[in-house]
């Protein structure tokens with residue numbers, strides 16, 4: 001178990017897919033326009049959201065390799081990928097990067113994963129990828145911006161605590177959290193890659209009530225972990241927010257970045 005439930009990933013997926021930057025996706029499809037076959041390794045794959053996002057826009061024969069350390073999510077990925085050519089690896093990426101290169105990928109992808117890793121881990125990953133001159137597409141890396149409409153007095157306190165929580169250890173050492181995308185861009189550029197970057201913000205509209213509820217419960221839980229003494233305040237905030245979700249047009253946004261890094 002990684003702490004990311006299949007239920008949460010399924011709630012996010014339509015919002016993830018419409019948030020992905022079309023400009024960055026066009027960069028990915030354009031880069032491989034001349035290829036007939038494409039081997040793609042997706043790290044921190046969860047249930048295979050990146051496979052389902054890329055499949056409709058890539059016309060090549062696709063051979064996938066999905067890597068995750070959560071068996072329950074990989075089982076869902078297997079069930080979802082009937083008819084696709086997919087290899088699966090259960091691997092703890094904090095321990096070894098071997099799984100990234102096991103199937104000689106033409107492209108390494110990830111989504112909603114880089115913000116979990118530490119600077120040291122990212123340095124090592126970039127070193128190993130750039131050494132082999134493999135392009136890298138990372139979608140939906142949280143960048144520290146978030147907000148709700150209508151706003152409430154406690155929002156800032158919650159978001160401040162949430163962003164602190166983003167930098168706690170998620171299994172790779174202290175996480176980069178909101179710094180992850182910019183750190184990845186710098187590291188790839190220093191290694192001689194060209195990096196395209198674009199925003200891929202989530203927009204949770206009022207018709208996405210279950211998504212909003214689960215996201216805000218996550219913010220509340222994270223904020224209480226950072227500031228336990230504000231427990232009552234944060235629980236009251238959540239109750240008010242849940243009421244707004246149910247009874248008004250409350251919406252929210254979360255800032256992300258997509259990057260596509262290629263060897264030049």
Ligand SMILES: C[S@@+](CC[C@H](N)C(=O)[O-])C[C@H]1O[C@@H](n2cnc3c(N)ncnc32)[C@H](O)[C@@H]1O
Nearest residue numbers: 002044045046049068069070092093094111112
């Ligand atoms: C936020 S989820 C994103 C999943 C998927 N990429 C998506 O966009 O739906 C982060 C994923 O990273 C995986 N993960 C976390 N730590 C990991 C580790 N040490 N090794 C491999 N995968 C890991 C989790 O199991 C989870 O599937």
